[in-house]
Amino acid sequence: MTAAKLSRTPKDKRTAPADEIRRVCLNGKEVAYTLKRCKRRTIGMKIDSEGLTVRIPLRESLHWVESVLRNKADWVVEKLDEWRTRKLYEPVWEEGAIFPLLGEPWQLAARAAGVTQMTRATMKTGTEDRQMQLPLLSVLTPRQIEKIVMDWYCNKAIACFSERIALYADKLGVALPQLRLSRARTQWGSCNTHGIVHLNWRLIQMPLHLVDYVVAHELSHLIEMNHSPAFWQTVGRVYPDYVAARKELKRLG
Template identity: 40%
Template sequence: MKLLRQSSPDPQQLALQLDFFSSDFSSQPKVDHPAPERTPGSLLPSLPLSNGDANAPIPHGKRRVHVGEHILDYTLVRSKRRSIGFMIDDDGLRITAPKWVTLTEIENAICEKQRWIFTKLNERREHSARRLQPQMEWRDGATLPYLGHDITLRILGTQAAGIAYNADTKELTVCLPGAAAERQLKDRVQGWLQLEAKRIFAERLPVYAEKLNVSYQSFALSSAMTQWGSCTADGKIRLNWRLIHFALPLIDYVIAHELSHLREMNHSPRFWATVQSVFPEFVAAKKALRDHAPETLPIF
């Protein structure tokens, strides 16, 4: 989430945005660990190894350490910085450390940070696995997410144009000429999803505006590639139409988040307390949006 200002601050243009797809770990900030004091006897404890192949070749440019039951390969970069930095990127764990810090001290720091390291490595692995999932095929019988559930796409070959959703069977029927191109099908489905998003947002915004005792000036759909929503100081709300893919509680969280900015135009503790006052489950919703991989959504 970012506070955006023009070079000449204008209160009418001040905007706060709710970022999405932040599971891009390569852009995550480094987590710094203060360089340890160099005291005699500060040794890495003896750690048992019960899985993995300790005899496997160490990749070029990497170092290897045993941490609990794991074998951990990492890249070490020496620098003039005054602390030990940890980062997870496409190449795994990368550590930046001052030139004077010993390997023993670095490996002690790895042990202390092992929970964070393995959590982030697992998240990265899951993220990469989702990226390998096959993309949706635009054909009869395909499924796509709508309000947190998969619905089935039905294509009816006819000269009459139309689209209809059956909530009982969870089927979206699209009428198209037999020679219609895939682009026409995508445009028809996207148009329907955007209309649904506008309808549902229009229903939910007043609910949370009343709870927060705030008034918004207007709202519009957004197709932003980096934000779920935004709010300006003069009450203009923008909500990403692709929220329609998610369950209603996640939509409500984004709406509550943006409307809360009309009371606190920041991301201070008071802001989050405001969000929590109307949406107590905001932490879980925030994590669900942050962890969701963009590759699992249909490409239009």
């Protein structure tokens, strides 16, 4: 009589456990995270635009996972806050989207047919009304909204940046440089030997004190075309709190 053989799924063919959405209290805040069990020996944590993802060994206990998260609570909460701040500055081309200008929120609103002017209207943010109104918003495509808002941003940027450049050029005693807007993905600003300053258009979304820091930084290169101690002394002469501003810009990405 032949013994029956039991069918067994090969180890590498077994279905991986489904991802879990869990919550844990860190520094007094409820934090949601995605838990993934996989073939690894240690815990792995990633924080990005999707939030917190935790990868752990297949048989590890939840008690251990949450213990590790609590030990890393300061780092986790700080990084999650950084990503939330970054999202504020990412344009969404639709009605009701928030568009920061010098650190203050503005919002799109529809207007009556035939009206093409953009003005402030009704959005309560403290004591002021901040709202950009667009014509026939309901029939505009995201691409059309993007063009209108980008034109608005560029006009505001040129006006603001020109004013701050004139202010800091005078403080530094340098000739007024040319201004050009930039769309660089990794730089807030740059300055070349021809006396041309490039400032990222996204800087107009940031609070004015950060605009001032970038302007002071780039104009200081007209005196010291490097990042030597002499350069930072030049920056500090007109913008003493540059260390804190550098950290804030780095945090905002």
